[in-house]
Amino acid sequence: DAGVIQSPRHEVTEMGQEVTLRCKPISGHNSLFWYRQTMMRGLELLIYFNNNVPIDDSGMPEDRFSAKMPNASFSTLKIQPSEPRDSAVYFCASSLSRGITDTQYFGPGTRLTVL
Amino acid sequence: AQSVAQPEDQVNVAEGNPLTVKCTYSVSGNPYLFWYVQYPNRGLQFLLKYITGDNLVKGSYGFEAEFNKSQTSFHLKKPSALVSDSALYFCAVRDETGRRALTFGSGTRLQVQP
Numbered sequence: 001d002a003g004v005i006q007s008p009r010h011e012v013t014e015m016g017q018e019v020t021l022r023c024k025p026i027s028g029h030n031s032l033f034w035y036r037q038t039m040m041r042g043l044e045l046l047i048y049f050n051n052n053v054p055i056d057d058s059g060m061p062e063d064r065f066s067a068k069m070p071n072a073s074f075s076t077l078k079i080q081p082s083e084p085r086d087s088a089v090y091f092c093a094s095s096l097s098r099g100i101t102d103t104q105y106f107g108p109g110t111r112l113t114v115l
Numbered sequence: 116a117q118s119v120a121q122p123e124d125q126v127n128v129a130e131g132n133p134l135t136v137k138c139t140y141s142v143s144g145n146p147y148l149f150w151y152v153q154y155p156n157r158g159l160q161f162l163l164k165y166i167t168g169d170n171l172v173k174g175s176y177g178f179e180a181e182f183n184k185s186q187t188s189f190h191l192k193k194p195s196a197l198v199s200d201s202a203l204y205f206c207a208v209r210d211e212t213g214r215r216a217l218t219f220g221s222g223t224r225l226q227v228q229p
Contacts, residue, residue: 033216045216048215101166108158
């Protein structure tokens, strides 16, 4: 299995621009998670989907952030407009949900730099 | 609210010596505990998890972790460290209420010296 695939691996953009991060979960997994990693706040959950439906978006920082999962094999995280404080590594993870004991498998991450 | 503490920012150990990376947690009800490892510029890799049963959990790459309910701890251990074990280690917890997000500790950098 190819594992969780994220693109791009690195993104450098200017403040105010729209940024779209992409994720392909492991085939057969039905849950998808977006996390953000920063030095100040560590790893924190932004949003997760179960069977393509957003279940918990309480971690989404503000209206500038949005996430979609149009089908079981693709998800996007969009930031519009981007700000320098959004600079972080964004991870996507997926799991096969059999209750709350399932294991999340992480992608390699997208390192976002907003100038 | 659930939380995880990793009290050591960095652990240094000589190759061949045993290693321990500490983790304590706080949750309501029964905890589900996980260890992940992160190598530079890579995603998190799953090492092991505790759900129920035997307090000693064995995982990948020779790692194991001991669940101690009375001390609310889940320390990661390995009998003999390798230089290639040098990485950032994260402990994570999820409670039994149904919220499936993981709460991560701040991470511990393990440095194994040759």
